[in-house]
Amino acid sequence: MAVTRASSKPHRRRRTAEQARREILDAAELQLQKAGPDSIRLQDVARAVGVSHPTVLHHFGSRDELVRAVVQRAFETLQSELVGAFHMTEIGEKETLTMLDRIFHVLGDRGFARVFAWLILTAEAPPPSTTMAQIRLVAEAAHAHRRRRPNAKSAPFEDTLFVTMLGAVAMLGDALAGEVVRMSAGLADDPGASQRFRRWLAKLIVEHVDPPSGKRGKRAY
Secondary structure, rough: OOOOOOOOOOOOOOHHHHHHHHHHHHHHHHHHHHHOOOHHHHHHHEEEEEOHHHHHHHHHHHHHHHHHHHHHHHHHHHHHHHHHHOOOOOOOHEEEEEEHHHHHHHHOOHHHHHHHHHHHHHHOOOOOOOHHHHHHHHHHHHHHHHHHHHHOOOEEEOHHHOOOOOOHHHHHHHHHHHHHHHHHHHOOOOOOOHHHHHHHHHHHHHHOOOOOOOOOOOOOO
């Protein structure tokens, strides 16, 4: 009696190039979040999506380029969300904290700080140049919003840029080493310390960008 064995080949279905690219990025990002950039293997990604290894290479060229594309997509989405937030009529401590929480979620909870650091330290796969420019785009949106405030029209752009850089560096550092730093500071057994740090940073930003306001914590930009 013949025994029929199930095929080990992944199920294939027709996709547009855009669909295939998006699904490959989704699968790579999932693997990246589970075990970091070193765990991404093109064969595993192809198997998860149900495409061939050459298909992944066709869309991304190499494993390093795939990792770069995953990071680029995440940072572009984050930048779009932050720039969009500055279309709000008012941004105070609450809104600033929401932004910092969102940045920390992407960098820390989703693991992109580790991947970004890996790209920086890996000569063969430096971060995409457009990723580095996204901080300036956020700063430009923040400054345009800030200058609509009567008491901030004379604020130089570099001041807003440096505040934006401070937030980015703080969130990147917190995502990479925040747990170790809190342990060194005696806060290892304080689960709320990370959130309180972001709340403190939000207040610091608010008080810096709009110091003359008599309603501290109400308005920032």
